Amino acid sequence: MSRKIATQLTQGTNGTDDGNTGSVVAPLNFSTAFRHPGLGESTGFDYSRLAGPTRQLLEGQLAAIEYGTHAFATSSGMAAIDLVFSAFTRSGDHFICSDDLYGGSFRYFDERQDKYNVQYDKWNGINVDDLLLKIKKSTKLIWLESPSNPTMKIIDIEGVAKAVHAIRPDILIAVDNTFLTPIYQNPIKLGADVVVHSATKYLGGHNDILAGAVIVNDDKLGAILQEELTTTGQTLDSFDSWLLIRSLKTLHVRMAAHTANARYLAERLPTLTGVDKVLYAGVGGMISFYLNDKYSVDKFLRALRVCSFAESLGGVESLITVPYIQTHHDMPVGDRLALGITPQLIRLSVGLEDKDDLWDDLQQAVAAAKEDKE
Numbered sequence: 186m187s188r189k190i191a192t193q194l195t196q197g198t199n200g201t202d203d204g205n206t207g208s209v210v211a212p213l214n215f216s217t218a219f220r221h222p223g224l225g226e227s228t229g230f231d232y233s234r235l236a237g238p239t240r241q242l243l244e245g246q247l248a249a250i251e252y253g254t255h256a257f258a259t260s261s262g263m264a265a266i267d268l269v270f271s272a273f274t275r276s277g278d279h280f281i282c283s284d285d286l287y288g289g290s291f292r293y294f295d296e297r298q299d300k301y302n303v304q305y306d307k308w309n310g311i312n313v314d315d316l317l318l319k320i321k322k323s324t325k326l327i328w329l330e331s332p333s334n335p336t337m338k339i340i341d342i343e344g345v346a347k348a349v350h351a352i353r354p355d356i357l358i359a360v361d362n363t364f365l366t367p368i369y370q371n372p373i374k375l376g377a378d379v380v381v382h383s384a385t386k387y388l389g390g391h392n393d394i395l396a397g398a399v400i401v402n403d404d405k406l407g408a409i410l411q412e413e414l415t416t417t418g419q420t421l422d423s424f425d426s427w428l429l430i431r432s433l434k435t436l437h438v439r440m441a442a443h444t445a446n447a448r449y450l451a452e453r454l455p456t457l458t459g460v461d462k463v464l465y466a467g468v469g470g471m472i473s474f475y476l477n478d479k480y481s482v483d484k485f486l487r488a489l490r491v492c493s494f495a496e497s498l499g500g501v502e503s504l505i506t507v508p509y510i511q512t513h514h515d516m517p518v519g520d521r522l523a524l525g526i527t528p529q530l531i532r533l534s535v536g537l538e539d540k541d542d543l544w545d546d547l548q549q550a551v552a553a554a555k556e557d558k559e
């Protein structure tokens with residue numbers, strides 16, 4: 186990408202109207218079928234599971250902003266994760282993942298293990314030497330999410346990529362970049378091979394598109410992914426592709442505003458009696474905090490007026506989740522507690538409302554959560 190990211194985001198998909206209308210923004214093309222000029226000829230589009238003009242435009246944009254050469258837009262973040270594992274692992278393979286991940290990723294990994302005999306080990310994300318010790322001959326892939334979800338641990342992606350590739354250049358380093366987005370973290374520049382997004386979150390940014398993305402910077406990996414996606418068909422539809430193109434135009438502005446609001450709240454939340462500990466990575470819009478044991482999580486959630494108690498993150502509306510009973514519910518209780526995912530842990534996706542309205546809402550909801558009896 187030669188231009189700066191703000192220019193790429195706002196203009197990278199424009200000027201692509203092939204009808205010579207001069208339209209500033211890209212048109213939306215719904216066609217699933219494309220006429221062939223003659224036998225053995227193609228316009229480049231044949232059938233939209235393989236490629237369609239609107240999805241292709243989005244995929245070019247996703248590749249550009251993540252410093253990749255090939256991108257694939259999928260029907261959800263889970264479909265993106267499935268695309269990576271279907272394309273790059275088979276029965277008997279092994280992979281390693283960081284231990285504090287999106288809960289749905291663990292559900293997926295357990296299914297891979299049980300149904301498809303793809304075994305995995307967890308790594309705590311701290312000491313790279315410990316990670317190297319877990320590598321086996323059959324290890325195909327290392328899966329990282331940083332900052333971790335929901336406890337905001339930071340993983341040294343560059344350190345992992347360097348150390349692993351020095352001894353095993355064939356092992357793919359895959360990063361779920363949903364939380365920080367390319368605005369704050371560029372895994373491919375840090376040495377990763379595969380970048381994954383739940384575009385439902387910040388890339389979409391408005392709590393109204395379910396989508397995913399996989400980005401690579403290698404032709405061979407790109408060809409394998411294209412083949413897999415063509416075969417399995419978990420592609421993003423034209424309309425959601427167009428909406429995502431539109432959403433991406435403001436990604437840089439939204440991320441800066443999410444960060445400003447989150448910093449404001451992360452500074453103030455520790456001053457509240459009723460809040461024991463606040464976890465924040467310093468950038469982005471995700472904050473986790475522990476409500477004191479003397480405070481009721483249920484009362485806190487019921488008292489919210491601006492924030493919504495709802496599962497998801499990364500949108501303009503502030504959402505609050507309780508990972509213990511929502512996103513991480515499928516994880517064994519012992520594992521949850523070992524990671525600090527207790528019933529009192531609250532995850533806040535800070536939206537773009539006025540920062541003082543958010544602060545007032547959290548203050549009054551925490552106050553309302555105090556149990557009467559000590």
Ligand SMILES: *Cc1c(COP(=O)(O)O)cnc(C)c1O
Nearest residue numbers: 261262263287361363383385396
């Ligand atoms: C939500 C999420 C996913 C799954 O994406 P969907 O779009 O819900 O399928 C994967 N990884 C992370 C970090 C997420 O937050």
